[in-house]
Amino acid sequence: MENVLEVKGLSKQYKKGVYASKNVTFDIKKGEIFALIGPNGAGKTTTIRMISTLLKATEGDAVVMGHSILTEPGKVRENITYLPDEAGAYKTMTGKKYLQFMASIYANDSAAAAEYVKTASEICGLGDRLDDKIGSYSRGMTRKLLLARAIMSKPALAILDEPTSGLDIINALDIRRMIKELASQGMSFLLSSHNMLEIEYVSDRVGIIAKGHLLETGTPSELLEKHGAANLEEVFERVVKNSEIL
Amino acid sequence: MKFFNLLKKELKEMLTIQTIATLIIIVAVLSLAGSALTDVIEDAVEEGSKITICDEDNTEFTQSLIKTLETVGGTENEVTKVTLESKDYAKELKRLDITNVVVFPKGFTEQVQKGEQANIEYVGSMTSLSTMSNVGFDSETATEIIKNAIEAQLYSEKIAAGKMTEAEVMQMDSPILVDETTVVADKSAKISSEILFSLCKMQGTFVPIIVFLLIMYSSQMLLNAVSTEKIDKTLETLLSAPVSRMSVLSAKMLSAAIVAAVMAVAFMFGMNNMTNSFTMGADASQFNEVLEELGLSLSAAQYLLVGLQMFASVLIGLSLSLVLGALAKDIKSAQALVMPILFTAMIPYILSIIIDIKTLSPVFKYIVYAIPFTHTFMASENVMFGNMSLYWGGFVYQIVILAISMTFAIKVFTSDKIFTMTLSFGEKGKKRKYKKA
Numbered sequence: 095m096e097n098v099l100e101v102k103g104l105s106k107q108y109k110k111g112v113y114a115s116k117n118v119t120f121d122i123k124k125g126e127i128f129a130l131i132g133p134n135g136a137g138k139t140t141t142i143r144m145i146s147t148l149l150k151a152t153e154g155d156a157v158v159m160g161h162s163i164l165t166e167p168g169k170v171r172e173n174i175t176y177l178p179d180e181a182g183a184y185k186t187m188t189g190k191k192y193l194q195f196m197a198s199i200y201a202n203d204s205a206a207a208a209e210y211v212k213t214a215s216e217i218c219g220l221g222d223r224l225d226d227k228i229g230s231y232s233r234g235m236t237r238k239l240l241l242a243r244a245i246m247s248k249p250a251l252a253i254l255d256e257p258t259s260g261l262d263i264i265n266a267l268d269i270r271r272m273i274k275e276l277a278s279q280g281m282s283f284l285l286s287s288h289n290m291l292e293i294e295y296v297s298d299r300v301g302i303i304a305k306g307h308l309l310e311t312g313t314p315s316e317l318l319e320k321h322g323a324a325n326l327e328e329v330f331e332r333v334v335k336n337s338e339i340l
Numbered sequence: 341m342k343f344f345n346l347l348k349k350e351l352k353e354m355l356t357i358q359t360i361a362t363l364i365i366i367v368a369v370l371s372l373a374g375s376a377l378t379d380v381i382e383d384a385v386e387e388g389s390k391i392t393i394c395d396e397d398n399t400e401f402t403q404s405l406i407k408t409l410e411t412v413g414g415t416e417n418e419v420t421k422v423t424l425e426s427k428d429y430a431k432e433l434k435r436l437d438i439t440n441v442v443v444f445p446k447g448f449t450e451q452v453q454k455g456e457q458a459n460i461e462y463v464g465s466m467t468s469l470s471t472m473s474n475v476g477f478d479s480e481t482a483t484e485i486i487k488n489a490i491e492a493q494l495y496s497e498k499i500a501a502g503k504m505t506e507a508e509v510m511q512m513d514s515p516i517l518v519d520e521t522t523v524v525a526d527k528s529a530k531i532s533s534e535i536l537f538s539l540c541k542m543q544g545t546f547v548p549i550i551v552f553l554l555i556m557y558s559s560q561m562l563l564n565a566v567s568t569e570k571i572d573k574t575l576e577t578l579l580s581a582p583v584s585r586m587s588v589l590s591a592k593m594l595s596a597a598i599v600a601a602v603m604a605v606a607f608m609f610g611m612n613n614m615t616n617s618f619t620m621g622a623d624a625s626q627f628n629e630v631l632e633e634l635g636l637s638l639s640a641a642q643y644l645l646v647g648l649q650m651f652a653s654v655l656i657g658l659s660l661s662l663v664l665g666a667l668a669k670d671i672k673s674a675q676a677l678v679m680p681i682l683f684t685a686m687i688p689y690i691l692s693i694i695i696d697i698k699t700l701s702p703v704f705k706y707i708v709y710a711i712p713f714t715h716t717f718m719a720s721e722n723v724m725f726g727n728m729s730l731y732w733g734g735f736v737y738q739i740v741i742l743a744i745s746m747t748f749a750i751k752v753f754t755s756d757k758i759f760t761m762t763l764s765f766g767e768k769g770k771k772r773k774y775k776k777a
């Protein structure tokens with residue numbers, strides 16, 4: 095099967111000698127949901143930002159739909175959407191205006207833009223509140239709006255940093271279902287999370303990252319079996335503990 | 341006790357390193373302005389005791405009058421005699437390298453002898469609209485000194501002769517009539533420099549205010565826009581979308597510039613209306629003609645020149661704001677980040693109102709000239725008084741600075757510095773760190 099994303103030895107140094115991410119290698123197939131899990135400061139966001147062409151990689155490369163982040167960042171951006179962790183939106187815009195504005199940037203023509211806005215309006219479930227200013231939204235409402243924005247254009251790869259943080263269980267469940275649904279239609283996802291239960295439920299494969307190193311990758315069931323654990327939380331604990339030896 | 345702790349917390353939050361830095365800089369700027377001012381005042385006092393005379397009457401009376409001038413008023417005056425070759429005062433002042441001259445015209449002695457009010461001419465030049473530049477040996481001082489000298493002369497003559505007539509007592513009251521000419525650049529007109537100065541004061545005061553507000557407002561606007569985008573991470577969203585970073589950058593810059601331009605036009609329009617209603621009022625139309633004659637009311641082309649430098653300053657402020665906004669880590673640091681622009685604009689703003697920056701001591705002058713905003717604060721004055729080489733020099737300098745700061749801003753925006761570069765004021769507001777990737 096075709097790889098939507100191929101990450102090859104990606105490393106990042108913010109300061110000389112200190113790796114925030116070191117030699118990270120993995121790939122994501124079409125229609126696959128891949129999750130990076132790891133403790134705070136592990137290098138999840140750093141890795142994601144490099145793939146999203148926001149940060150320059152110190153070493154290594156990543157290829158999205160055949161386009162390298164090093165040589166063709168513009169082409170990469172045409173194939174991805176990125177939802178930053180703890181992101182906000184333009185507070186003085188209404189939800190609808192925000193969706194229209196973002197749609198105009200992702201779409202090639204106004205028909206496509208209108209289609210995106212329609213999709214996003216349905217997905218976000220904000221109803222009439224879409225006509226209110228974003229400044230008046232709760233954290234969860236903003237998050238849903240941004241999530242809807244990230245998937246409305248049905249990119250080849252949606253990169254979502256902590257997609258359900260700040261959402262209640264019902265909304266988080268909704269979002270997970272939606273991600274699974276879109277993946278079944280052929281969209282690929284790169285997620286990051288702290289929430290192991292969620293990841294176990296939603297991901298096809300996970301990568302455990304700590305101190306910038308991608309320690310293990312595999313399907314949740316593979317990892318559970320390998321470590322003789324009852325759930326991903328235990329796997330995670332064992333892998334990270336072993337990694338202290340690193 | 342609870343209140344005390346609350347108060348302590350509030351004070352701690354308000355008395356941050358930024359507030360303290362602001363205070364220190366304000367004190368420094370004011371002290372610097374003070375010492376610059378002292379120099380200027382000293383110069384003015386020194387100038388004030390220098391009297392230049394053109395004696396066209398050349399009689400015994402005028403000769404002894406000039407001798408009296410050297411000691412009159414309780415001070416040692418330095419009297420220089422010059423000869424004016426023509427009535428083109430602008431040219432003559434320039435040729436003789438002097439700023440003012442008192443002329444005793446032919447027939448002066450005769451008038452005094454007849455007991456009439458005697459005419460003298462005072463030619464002064466105006467080089468700046470700043471308050472302090474017009475302190476010094478002006479027509480009033482000249483009149484006063486010469487009046488004293490004539491009184492001294494007449495007293496010694498008449499009293500020696502025995503008695504004074506009634507007319508002579510009258511004459512003593514105001515022995516001379518001053519015909520005042522003011523030179524501006526290469527033009528001159530029969531008007532007192534004091535009237536001229538008060539007519540132009542509007543421009544001298546309001547143009548700097550407008551320039552200052554314009555720079556501050558547009559910079560603050562862009563800085564807020566960039567820093568909120570960075571803090572809210574909407575910038576990350578935009579820059580990962582299929583648009584080039586340059587178009588994100590130029591859209592921001594351009595919109596701020598457009599708003600600034602609209603503001604500039606509105607300000608100019610408002611100011612023009614205000615000065616118009618001011619000069620139109622009463623019997624000021626005669627002054628209007630003089631102002632135009634002297635080039636002190638700006639023509640459309642001159643407004644354009646001033647506008648050009650205004651725009652250059654605004655663009656420099658904007659490109660600095662782009663970089664500074666990218667440095668912001670949170671709302672608090674974003675507010676502090678406007679400080680560098682605030683102070684670099686405030687120094688020439690205050691100085692240009694008080695003193696003629698051209699006359700500062702060289703070291704101080706070039707420090708002030710190095711601030712690119714300075715040239716805009718001097719623009720309307722430079723255009724009015726015909727200091728075109730200063731204007732164009734300043735403009736070229738501004739373009740160079742603009743090119744450098746734009747290049748830097750583009751570099752920050754198109755590299756990942758925009759996400760890795762932060763300037764934080766330490767956790768407890770104690771130390772400053774520069775984090776660069």
Ligand SMILES: Nc1ncnc2c1ncn2[C@@H]1O[C@H](COP(=O)(O)OP(=O)(O)OP(=O)(O)O)[C@@H](O)[C@H]1O
Pocket residue numbers: 108109114132133134135136137138139140141179759760761775
């Ligand atoms: N702009 C930056 N400058 C310097 N160091 C940074 C910068 N951003 C992140 N780091 C460092 O890089 C390392 C990895 O950070 P990263 O944000 O990638 O972690 P993360 O896995 O996303 O953590 P979290 O779960 O808390 O979001 C951390 O040690 C962090 O301090």
Ligand SMILES: [Mg+2]
Pocket residue numbers: 138139140179255
């Ligand atoms: Mg993170």
